[in-house]
Amino acid sequence: MRVRLNVYFAPDLARQVSELAIRRRLSRSAIIEAAVASYMSPDGSDRLEAAFARRLDRLSRHVQRLERNAGLTTEALALFVRFWLSVTPPLPDEDQAAAQVKGRQRYEGFLETLARRYAAGRHLMNEIGEDFAADLKEDDGSDREQQAD
Numbered sequence: 001m002r003v004r005l006n007v008y009f010a011p012d013l014a015r016q017v018s019e020l021a022i023r024r025r026l027s028r029s030a031i032i033e034a035a036v037a038s039y040m041s042p043d044g045s046d047r048l049e050a051a052f053a054r055r056l057d058r059l060s061r062h063v064q065r066l067e068r069n070a071g072l073t074t075e076a077l078a079l080f081v082r083f084w085l086s087v088t089p090p091l092p093d094e095d096q097a098a099a100q101v102k103g104r105q106r107y108e109g110f111l112e113t114l115a116r117r118y119a120a121g122r123h124l125m126n127e128i129g130e131d132f133a134a135d136l137k138e139d140d141g142s143d144r145e146q147q148a149d
Contacts, residue, residue, distance in 0.1 A: 007032075017031055017032065069125055072125070072128070073124075076124070
């Protein structure tokens with residue numbers, strides 16, 4: 001046995017319920033009953049909390065990946081600067097002007113190359129992974145050959 005309840009809805013909400021009933025081929029009463037049951041369900045808040053937890057976990061993994069990439073980028077830059085400073089001798093004063101012109105040209109070439117690589121979707125992080133995987137495969141093959149001997 002069912003109990004009849006009379007409720008009032010805002011016109012927009014009543015229209016949305018009617019449209020959903022038509023699309024789903026259900027009665028408006030069935031849609032309202034399901035909505036109220038879902039709202040009053042004790043596990044409704046648990047499902048919402050689980051959805052938030054999954055989203056937070058995904059965001060945490062994303063932030064960890066960003067932190068790793070930023071750390072790798074910083075280390076790569078620091079290593080390059082340290083290497084460059086240790087192997088590049090200072091220029092005499094009379095060569096400074098020509099070196100600055102050449103430096104600007106090389107920097108413009110660097111920016112063009114960087115723009116092409118970025119537009120093509122090539123990234124250092126991907127290459128590091130590919131290079132590392134290739135090194136591991138080579139190491140695995142040489143270990144197997146040594147074990148066979």
